[in-house]
Every structure is written in C-alpha cells, then in structure tokens.
Amino acid sequence: MAIKRNVSLKFNGAAYEDLAPDLSSPLRAALDAALEGKDLDSGQAVAVAEARGTDLAAVIAVADRLRRETVGDDVTYVVNRNINFTNICIIGCTFCCFGQSAHSPNAFSHSLETVADRAEEAWRMGATEVCVQGGLPPDLDGFYYRWLLEAIKLRVPAIHIHAFSPMEVVYGVERTGLALRDYLGMLRNAGLGSLPGTAAEILDDRVRAVISRKKLSRAQWIEVITTAHELGIPTTSTMMYGHVEQPRDWVNHLLLLRSIQQQTGGFTEFVPLGFIHEKTALYRTGLARPGSTVEEDVAVHALARIVLNNSIPNLQISWVKLGWEVSRLCLRAGANDCGGTLMEEHISSASGEVAATAATPEELQAFILSEGRAPVERSTTYRVLRRVGEYQAR
Numbered sequence: 001m002a003i004k005r006n007v008s009l010k011f012n013g014a015a016y017e018d019l020a021p022d023l024s025s026p027l028r029a030a031l032d033a034a035l036e037g038k039d040l041d042s043g044q045a046v047a048v049a050e051a052r053g054t055d056l057a058a059v060i061a062v063a064d065r066l067r068r069e070t071v072g073d074d075v076t077y078v079v080n081r082n083i084n085f086t087n088i089c090i091i092g093c094t095f096c097c098f099g100q101s102a103h104s105p106n107a108f109s110h111s112l113e114t115v116a117d118r119a120e121e122a123w124r125m126g127a128t129e130v131c132v133q134g135g136l137p138p139d140l141d142g143f144y145y146r147w148l149l150e151a152i153k154l155r156v157p158a159i160h161i162h163a164f165s166p167m168e169v170v171y172g173v174e175r176t177g178l179a180l181r182d183y184l185g186m187l188r189n190a191g192l193g194s195l196p197g198t199a200a201e202i203l204d205d206r207v208r209a210v211i212s213r214k215k216l217s218r219a220q221w222i223e224v225i226t227t228a229h230e231l232g233i234p235t236t237s238t239m240m241y242g243h244v245e246q247p248r249d250w251v252n253h254l255l256l257l258r259s260i261q262q263q264t265g266g267f268t269e270f271v272p273l274g275f276i277h278e279k280t281a282l283y284r285t286g287l288a289r290p291g292s293t294v295e296e297d298v299a300v301h302a303l304a305r306i307v308l309n310n311s312i313p314n315l316q317i318s319w320v321k322l323g324w325e326v327s328r329l330c331l332r333a334g335a336n337d338c339g340g341t342l343m344e345e346h347i348s349s350a351s352g353e354v355a356a357t358a359a360t361p362e363e364l365q366a367f368i369l370s371e372g373r374a375p376v377e378r379s380t381t382y383r384v385l386r387r388v389g390e391y392q393a394r
Contacts, residue, residue, distance in 0.1 A: 013061075014057065014061065015061060016031065016035070016058055016061040016062050016065065019054065019057055019058040019061060020032075020058065022054065023055060023058055024047075024055070026043070026044070026047040027047045027048065027051055027055055027058070027059075029044065030044035030045070030047045030048050031048070031058060031059065031062045031306075034048075034062055034066065034306045034309070035062060035065070035066070037310065039258070039307075039310055039311075040306065040307055042251060042252070042255060045251040045254070045255065045303070045306075045307050046247065046248055046251050048302075048303050048306055048307075049247035049248070049250050049251050049299065049303050050247050051299065052295060052299070056295065056298065056299055056302070059299070059302045059303070059306070059333075060298065060302050060332065060333045060334075062302075062306060063301070063302035063303075063305040063306055063333050063334030064332055064333060064334060066305055066306060066309045066334065067305055067309075067315070067334045067335070067336055070309055070313050071313050071314070071336045072374075073372075073373050073374050074336065074373070074374045074375075074376045075331065075335075075336055075337065075338055075368040075371070075373045075374065075375060075376065076314070076336065076337045076338070076376045076377070076378040076382065076384075077337065077338040077339065077340065077341070077361070077364045077368075077375065077376075077377060077378065078128065078129055078339070078340045078341070078377070078378055078379065078380060079125075079126050079127045079128055079129070079340070079341050079361055079377060080122070080127050080128070080129035080130065080131055080162070080340035080341060080342065080343070080380075081118065081119070081121075081122035081125075081127050081129075081130050081131070081341075081342065081343040081344065082130075082131050082133075082340075082342050082343065082344055083110075083115055083118050083119065083130050083131065083132045083344075084132075084133060084134050085109065085110045085115050085132065085133075085134040085148065086107075086108060086109040086110065086134040086135050086137055087100045087106070087107060087108055087134070087135050088100055088101070088102050088104075088107050088108075088109055088135050088136075088137040088138075089135030089136050089137070090135075090136050090137070090138050091135075091136055091167070091212070091214050091215055093211065093212045093214075093215060096280065100135070102137065102138060102139075109137065112147060112148060112151040113151070115132070115148060115151060115152065116151045116152055116154070116155040116156075117155075118130075119152045119155060119156050119159060120155045120156050122159070122343060123156045123158075123159050125343070126361070127159070127341070127343070128159065128160055128379055128380070128385065129159065129160045129161075129162050129193075129340065129379075129380045130152065130159055130160075130161055130162070130163075131162045131163065131196065131340070131342075132148060132152070132161060132162070132163035132164070133163065133164065133165055133168065133196065133198070134168070136167070136168065136171050140171065140175055141175065142171075142172045142173070142174070142175025142176030142177075142178075143172075143176060144172075145163070145164055145168065145172050145187060146186055146187060146190045148163070149161055149163070149187060149190040149191040149192055150190050150191065152191065153190070153191035160193040160194070160379065160380045160381075161191055161192055161193050161194075162193060162194045162195070162196060162380050163192060163193075163194075163195070163196070164187070164192070164195060164196070165195070165196050165197075165198040165199040166195070166197070166198075166199045166200075166216060166220065166221045166224035166225060167198075167199040167215055167216050168199075169183065169184065169187075169195070169224050169228075170216050170220055170224060172187075180223065180224065180227050181227055181230075181231065184224075184227055184228055184231055184233060185231055187233075188231060188232070188233055192233060193233075193380060194233060194234045194235060194236070194268070194380055194381070195224075195225070195228050195233055195234075195235040195236075196235070196236050196238075197225060197235045197236040197237040197238050197267070197271075198236075198238050198273075199215060199216060199221060200221055200237065200238045200239060200240070200253075201215075201239075201240045202239065202240065202241075202245045202249050202253055203218045203221060203222075203239075203252075203253050203256050203257075204218065204245075204249055204252060204253070205217055205218050207244060207245050207249060210244050210282075210287060211243060211244060211282055211287075211288070222256075222260065225237075225260065225266070226260060226263070226264055226266075228266065229260075229264035229265070229266025229267075230264065233266075234266050234267070234268050234380075234381055235266055235267060235268070236267065236268055236269050236270075236271055236316075237257045237260075237261075237267045237269070237270045237271070237312065238270070238271045238272070238273050239253050239254070239257075239270075239271075239272055239273065239300075239304075240273045240274075240275055241272060241273070241274060241275065241292055241296065241300055242274045242275035242277070242288075242289065242291045242292030242296060243275040243277070243282060243283075243287075243288040243289065243291075244282075244287060244288050244289075247299075250300060250303060251303070251307070254270075254303065254304060254307045254308060255307065257270065257308065257312065258307060258308055258311045258312070261308075261311040261312050262311055267311075267312050268314060268380070268381055268382060269312065269314035269315065269316050269337060269382070270304055270308055270312045270314070270315055270316065271316040271318060271339070272297075272300045272301055272304060272316075272317075272318065273318055273321060274291060274292045274297060274318065274321045274322060275288065275291050275292065276291065276321060277289075277290050277291040294326055294329070297322060297326050297329070297330060298326075298329050298330060298333045301315065301317070301330040301333045301334050301335050302333040302334050304334065305333070305334025305335070306334070309334075313336075314336060314337050314382060315334055315335045315336055315337065316335065316337040316338070316339050317330045317331065317335045317337070317338060317339065318339060319338060319339065319359070319367075320342070324367060327367075328367075328370075328371060331368075331371050331373065332371070337378075338364050338367070338368065341358065341359050341360060341361060341364065342358050342359065343358050344358060361377065365388055369388070374387065374388070375387070375388045376388075
C-alpha cells in the first residue's frame, strides 16, 4: 500500500554529541561541517544521504538542530485550493495516472467560468492561494493560461495564483511561438503570482529518460525556473524520490537547487515528493521500486535540511503522500512547513492510496500542536498571516 500504516521506525531523540563517537569519520566530518554552518560538498552530502540505522539517527539530530536554529519551532501552512482544470494530456509519463487521452471516458476539461467559480469559493472559505495546474491537451491554445489567470483575477482580485509547472510553461511557449521571457512576462502581467517547481522529478536526464522520456529536459526546467526568478516570479522547488533513483541522485539534485538559489534567491521552499507507485506503469512494468521506505522518507527530509539550510530554509512535508505518522517523523527530521489545505487533490491520488485529499486549517493546527510546535498560517511567499489564537488581516 502507498500509505505506510505500520510505522516502526523509531529514534530515541539522543543528542548528536552522544551519537557522534560511533560514526564513521566521513559522516562525522560532514555533520560537524553542517553544524558549523558550512555548505557540504558532494562527497560529504553523499555520506549524509547514505546514512541508515544508528547513523541516520545522528543525521536526524543534526537536521532537527539546524531547523530549530534557522527557523525556530514554527510550523507554517497555507490555506489554499488545488484546481486541476483538465486531465487531458499528450505526455504519458510512466509515473503518472492523472493524465488521460482526449477520448477517455474519464477525461475532463473545466471552463474558465468553472475555474473562476472554484477560486471564488476558495476565497470565501478563507483561502489566500489557488494552485492551478493541468494536463497538456493536444489542441491547447497557448494563450489559454493567460485567459485562466485573467478569469480568476477578474473574480477574485486579491487571491494569489500559484500556477503552471515548467512543463506547462514550455508547452505554452511552443504553442504561441513567444520567447520564454516574453511568455512568462505575459503571465506575470495577467496575474501569475508564483510557479510550482514541479515537473522536476530528478534533474538528471539519465533518470528522466526512464521515467518521463517525453517531458521537458533538465536544461529546460532550469531555464524556466531561472528566467521566472529573473522576472521576479518566485517558485517552489521539488524532488520526486522512491522510483529508480539512488541517494547520489538526491544529492546531485539538491546541489543543483542550492546553486540556483545562490544565484537567484527565487525559491520559496523545497518539497520532497515521494513516488506514489501502485497504479503506475513505471512500477507495474518492473522499472521502479514500490515507492520509498519510511527510512528513505526521513533520510530525504533530513538530507534536504542539512544541504539546503543556508539557502532554502523552508522544508515542506507532503502529508498527502507521506501520511500523518511519517509526516510526524519528517517534522522531527528538519521540516518546518505542512504545505496547504488543498481542499481537493487529484494528481497524487490518481496513482494510488494517499492519506487524504483535503485538510482543514484546524486539522493542520492540531497536527502541529501535537508535535509541540507552533502553527502559523502563511502566505504563498511565507509572510506570516495568522498564529493560533491570533488574527492578522490578510
């Protein structure tokens, strides 16, 4: 099953200093460097990524300390709604079950009015953000993304629109013939607030050739993201793990994100995304392992905190994919953000079992409080909007 109900991974909460004497020299040197505030090099990061068992306990202790020193005990979340305007898609990624052909009985495509209705409904329910993404229909007008933005902004002028993966941006560029910079500028002027840094998967073309041969390349993803940052459009950053990649691939991916952030400063957060495997062709044809183990989930989050702490301080859990108990472990391993309330989720759940497809603000608050941490409602760009027991007008 995709959701790990029997979570047996336990850590005793020992301090790093108590664990350090038993570590190998490379791992101890890497963790000591991280605690000194240094950026790890590739070899040091691989030593951290490959830590398991009692070694992983030391990695977790360091990640948790860095989190506390950098962002404190606040755990943030955003009240938002996912809006998937169509599932018709020409790409056919082997790790995805959301996309459908135009002739599929399960295909859907919402009108501009319906998308605007859902955004307005979300605003009335307290959302400050809508996250808008969809498939790539074969007959898409390249200006459709602009029309979506305009329809939402006409109805709900103040809502933040977090929309369109780099794959969608590349498709829009291809369909219009505009230059990338001009296309992104057009979307920004029409109301785009930020881009999801999805479609990243693993930023290695060797891996991408196995899991998403027809999707955009590593270089294209980087070009879209860095151009967006140059235009003042912030983005998230993501990594999908638990399929065909190995820990060294995690490291290379994270070091690339760190390098981009040091150049542009445009990433708002990093989001590890565990592979939901059950229904996917990638898994069913034997190419991929059956998703990540709990140990890998915790290791990825701790690694991300240690490698990205100085550059991307916000580390988000994907409670939809992890389930609540593994999410709890990841909060103890460096994470400081619970993502969004979502209100509806279709992409991950199409591929297998997920924890839930929506959460209320009160449910996220209760989860955070149960960990002895402080719930904080944030904007998309991490401006504090509300603390539990306090109110600040948005």
